[in-house]
Amino acid sequence: MNVLFNNERDESVDYYAILGCDELSNKDQIQAEYRVRALQYHPDKNLDDPEAMDRFKQLQEAKEVLCNDVQRKAYDYWRNSHIAVPWKKWQSINERSQP
Numbered sequence: 001m002n003v004l005f006n007n008e009r010d011e012s013v014d015y016y017a018i019l020g021c022d023e024l025s026n027k028d029q030i031q032a033e034y035r036v037r038a039l040q041y042h043p044d045k046n047l048d049d050p051e052a053m054d055r056f057k058q059l060q061e062a063k064e065v066l067c068n069d070v071q072r073k074a075y076d077y078w079r080n081s082h083i084a085v086p087w088k089k090w091q092s093i094n095e096r097s098q099p
Contacts, residue, residue, distance in 0.1 A: 013058070013087065014079070015062035018058055031067065042056060
């Protein structure tokens with residue numbers, strides 16, 4: 001239970017903002033935004049940027065979650081609930097509590 005109270009939510013990790021879309025975007029729009037940003041932020045095109053790989057991984061995670069109906073519904077619920085637990089930790093707790 002301590003995991004619920006000893007965490008801070010990182011508002012900078014917003015999958016919609018990372019992809020440049022919003023909650024009303026459909027899968028086609030999300031994938032189109034992903035392709036644009038993937039070309040822009042790909043580590044091979046940003047060899048001088050040590051954070052490029054992390055940014056690209058985050059971009060991929062955002063697309064995977066938002067293009068999966070079940071994960072997107074859970075993400076939207078988490079995002080709108082303002083729970084202080086970070087998304088990945090909340091997702092892990094939620095998955096373990098399912099029967």
